[in-house]
Amino acid sequence: MLQQMRAKAAYIWIVIAVAFVGAYLFVDTSGLLGLGPITTSTTVASVDGRDILYTQWVDASSQMAQQQEQQQGRGLTLDERRQVEDQAFNEMVSSILLENEYERRGIRVTDAEIVEMARYNPPPQFQQLPDLQTDGRFDAAKYQRFLASPAARQQGILVNLENYYRSEIPKQKLFSQIAGDVYISDTRLWTIYKDTHDSATVSYLSFKPVPTKEQKTAVTDAEISAYYNAHRKDFERAGSATLSIVSIPRRPTAADTAETLAKTKALRDEIAKGAKFEDVAKRESDDTSSGAKGGDLGRSVKGAYVKAFDDAIFSLPIGTMSQPVKTEFGFHIVRVDKRTADTAYAHHLLKLVKQGDSAATKTDRLADQLATHAAGSIVASAFDTTAKAIGLLISRITVTEGQPAEYLGRQVPSASAWAFSGVAVGESSDLFDDEAAYYLVRLDSIRDGGAQNLAVVKDEVRDLVARQKALDAVIPKAQAMAKEAAGSTLEAAATTAGRPVEKDGPFARSTPVAAFGFVSEVSGAAFTLTVGAVSEPVRTEDAVFVIRVDKRVSADTAKWSMQKSTQRLQVTNSMRDQKVRIYLDNLRKAAKIVDKRKELNAAQRRQAI
Known part of the structure; x- marks a missing residue:
């Protein structure tokens, strides 16, 4: 062989x-x-x-x-x-x-x-x-x-x-x-199970001070330097760039929408009269990915698509073809081939709603002017002059290296990669386009990624130090309230201070609680305090809490035992994968690249x- x-x-x-x-x-x-x-x-x-x-x-x-x-x-x-x-x-x-x-x-x-x-x-x-x-x-x-x-x-x-x-x-x-030597003991499995199945319900008082202008001004340069040096890794950033952008929309009219619907209905009629769905989809579908496969969507999970399309897939009788289904993408013809409660196998044909020939010609002429006079220019003013001449609004956007640029809620194709490709400040891009618009961008400024110098993040560090000082300032007040609550009730102490008692839960140790933050000290206290007891002040990164555990429910050992074999396999595989990832990460960190x-x-x- x-x-x-x-x-x-x-x-x-x-x-x-x-x-x-x-x-x-x-x-x-x-x-x-x-x-x-x-x-x-x-x-x-x-x-x-x-x-x-x-x-x-x-x-x-x-x-x-x-x-x-x-x-x-x-x-x-x-x-x-x-x-x-x-x-x-x-x-x-x-x-x-x-x-x-x-x-x-x-x-x-x-x-x-x-x-x-x-x-x-x-x-x-x-x-x-x-x-x-x-x-x-x-x-x-x-x-x-x-x-x-x-x-x-x-x-x-x-x-x-x-x-x-x-x-x-x-x-x-x-x-x-x-x-290969990873082994998970029963004790460890039980602890992991408890982390997701023990639950607690708490009442709490929260102190979330906002630093005042005076507190920010009082932060010294020495304090800023000390905080920055202790948390230097926190100030690593991806590269960022500021771009000027203009766009020429390709807006379809009501007549374009009606024409696309009529075309979609005609295609449906063609299939209904005997044409093979797959052949028509290959020839006509504007979804080039599925169209190349005859409209085959493969396995679809319920909820994966926009509502109108999802509803069609999970409501159509199997083997039948839908009437045109309108979504934000255009008009679809859907055929469901096989389905269970939450998965389906279907084919579809998409017709995008596009500008008609007359409107598209006007749009393309504007785009040609923009491309001719500004695209690829190394003269910064060419961008402004051309945009003004053809009546385009110039906007500013900030892009992050490795992430697509966004403008007016839509991704702008290619703009981000272009900005970090070595172009010079003041240079204009080539003309980019998608089904919605033409785009031209100019690089106005760029900042390299990595650890940022203190001068760049000094104001951010000042705010962080001021926030820590503001938290320091509320600790005595929180201690006094905790002491009063321990001698009476949390509600009585809150009434005296004019503060509301808030509640949360039930939540598990591993459950993120929006009010406390993920893996919070508050969540930890909720599973160590005696039920009914009031805590000392619990400090997090941006708040101080006084909590009382109202109820706690322990995980069921019988249910744990029933699923232990499956859990052991899952946890073992997960820990093996984690150990390999850590090893490979360390291998890369140690390498000279x-x-x-x-x-x-x-x-x-x-x-x-």
Whole structure:
């Protein structure tokens, strides 16, 4: 079998050749190539002295991007490409770190292990293939026949399986060494169960002081420095940028809506008269992702879609086709193929409500003017002058590195990734667009991510120190009320002070309580105080509480015993996963990683201008 795998290695070279061409196109279209001397030996990063070549990274990014584009049936935005690039980079770094660990620990993989795994432990994606299932379940016999078939050899599947297991088997061996010794005792299982099933109900008084202007002014520079030095990690921030933005909406008219509805009805009639739903969906659906699959939505969970669409999927008789269903996305035709109480398998066809030809022509002319006179300009004033000339409102937005830009409640495609791609302050973007509008942005300012200097966050630190002082100031008052409540009742003490008694619960130890915060000292006190007793003041980050436990219910040991085996399996797997994640995180933190991506892309962009 292994000889068969290797005999088809020539097929992989075809894939590599195609991927190389795709990689070049990916770099070219994403703006990574400029006039700079990027060569086959240019390194984009190094991990503990091992280089990652720029071309390797681009090739991996390209393959991932192509896969996503095929799945979604459309091109990726710059934001999505940035995510793909980051994913490819992180996987390459992780691969080197793992290979170093395999070498250090002497982990190897044999040919016999690969054959055994390939035959009897197929990859998860194979188990999901419809052609390898019987009655909705993976059929091992079908899988074995497929492996022995000429198709598996001709399509290079055997070679791909060998490569997959050469990567996967040593990883499994390493993870087994790291976390194979995890054992959860009954005592620990009971404690975990109690954390989610013990409950408490409390009454409380809260003191949430707001620092006064005088308290903020009284904070000294020495106090600010001391707090900042003690909490430096709290002031790490993602990069941020301020952008000027203009948009040209693609607003459809009532006539456009009526025309789209008529078109949707005509398509429904076509299907009703005998046309195959899947063929019409492939030809006409504006949902390019499902449309490429004949409108197949796969498995849908109740509540996953907007209400009108969700209602249609879970109310239509199975096998029937809906009338046009209107949502914020347009008009849908839905056919339900199979359904249970909370899941369904359905097909749909979407027609977006778009501008008619006349309105679209006017919009496109405005967009052309904007693109011609301002897009890509390195002259900051060109943005303002052009926007004013064609009557566009200039707005300001702040974007965070790694997150899509938002404007008027909608995501702006590509703007965020562009802002952090090495462009200069004052530079304008290319024209971006989606189904709702055209967009142009200009970079007005940018701040690098990471630990922020004290000068940048000084006002924030001042407020935090002032808040701590304000909490210090209310402690004596809270102590006096706790003492009075202990001698009478919480209600009596509250009445005397003119404060309301608030209630919360029942809640478990692990339940976030909005009033107290997640994993709060107050929640801890609620499970240690005697029922009916009043606490001393309990201080959190932004408030002080005096509480009384009104009721506490302990977890049921009989119910715990009934589910203990299942719980042990779940907790063991969770703790093993956690131990592996921590190990890998520490491995990465300890590694010397030199990342040149920003510098290379910025240099390429500067040379291309």
